[in-house]
Amino acid sequence: MASVQTITPCLWFDGRAEEAAQFYVSIFDDSEILSVTRFGKAGFEHHGRPEGSAMTVTYRIAGQQFTALNGGPNFRFTEAVSFVVRCDSQAEVDRFWAALADGGDPAAQACGWLKDRFGLSWQIVPAELYAMLESGEADRTERAMAALMDMKKIDLAALRRAYEGA
The missing domain is CATH 3.30.720.100 (Signal recognition particle alu RNA binding heterodimer, srp9/1)
Incomplete structure (x- = not known):
């Protein structure tokens, strides 16, 4: 069963x-x-x-x-609730981003977040970002976060460069 x-x-x-x-x-x-x-x-x-x-x-x-x-028109989705999609590669980030963002609100895209055609919010995040943020290395984490804040769809190579200080 x-x-x-x-x-x-x-x-x-x-x-x-x-x-x-x-x-x-x-x-x-x-x-x-x-x-x-x-x-x-x-x-x-x-x-x-x-x-x-x-x-x-x-x-x-x-x-x-x-x-x-x-349920009708009484309630709408807000960014207060989102679904996180943890991705293993840039190719996965690109695939999920393209599919979920198609027909969605381009103005609602920031730092890996997007809003789909139904108004539901998603976070498309490479798993490697979690490792960077949880590393305990403050300087590296700060650089990665600063790079992330300027992104719509996450660019894993750019995050790596920022994290490494390149």
Whole structure:
């Protein structure tokens, strides 16, 4: 029997939950739509959604389960919540950045952060950056942070040069 994930993020969309879930599973390995529940006639006076339209979509991206809810226009995503994608290489940074930023808000890009076409914030971060920041070498860390602050998409080679003082 498969284990049940104890905590599942539920993301609130305004009619685009199924589209968003399909977008996200197309980007990440180990991803799939698990189930879709649909609105029926009951409760139309409360939710106003057409019968048969997606109510919730349960999906997995990169092994992590999520639920997308078509909850209406009441709430929007903010940068107060973001998902961090830890990358092993510049090629991974480039791939995830290009896919998630496509159709997103270019004005919301800074220091590895981006906002996708649904307004959800992501941090596309090379794992090596964590090692730099956790090294305990203050001068090197400061140089890497100063370089990071001037970037939109993270340039790992430039971070390395800054970290090394080159």
